[in-house]
Amino acid sequence: EAGVVQSPRYKIIEKKQPVAFWCNPISGHNTLYWYLQNLGQGPELLIRYENEEAVDDSQLPKDRFSAERLKGVDSTLKIQPAELGDSAVYLCASREPGLANNEQFFGPGTRLTVL
């Protein structure tokens, strides 16, 4: 079974440029998470989707960040414009339906460097 797929793995951009990250969750997983992980810290939730609905985007800085999951499968996270402080690893995770299977599965992440 394929795991959570993310691309690109690495991205280097200059500040004020836009950037987008893509995530394809494990097949059948209707819950999708985007996290931000700074160096030496734990993942911090940005947004959670249940199918195509963003059920929690309270931690998403909406002035520059946006996300979509139009068909309830893959998802895109965008930053426009990027700032120096956005340099971090952006993680995607997915979870299958049902509270009995509450485990998340993580992708490899996209490491963003903003110069």
Next chain:
Amino acid sequence: AQSVSQHNHHVILSEAASLELGCNYSYGGTVNLFWYVQYPGQHLQLLLKYFSGDPLVKGIKGFEAEFIKSKFSFNLRKPSVQWSDTAEYFCAVNNYGQNFVFGPGTRLSVLP
């Protein structure tokens, strides 16, 4: 709001030493508890999880954790570490369908 604290930022051990990593959470209700591990250059992987029942849970690679409800703790243990256990360890909590909250992580370095 939920929060998770991990007692140690960086732990250095020699091979065969015993390991205990502390984790405390703040949430008064029923929770699910997890330990994730991130080996160098790899993505986060589940080490073990607690949903209910026996508070002593066993995970992969000889790790175990004990849930002590009265102390809001979920400490990770391993009787004898190996060099290959060098990684970052994250404790996380989820209160049934809500979001996961992660601790800041503990970096474990095992010296050969």
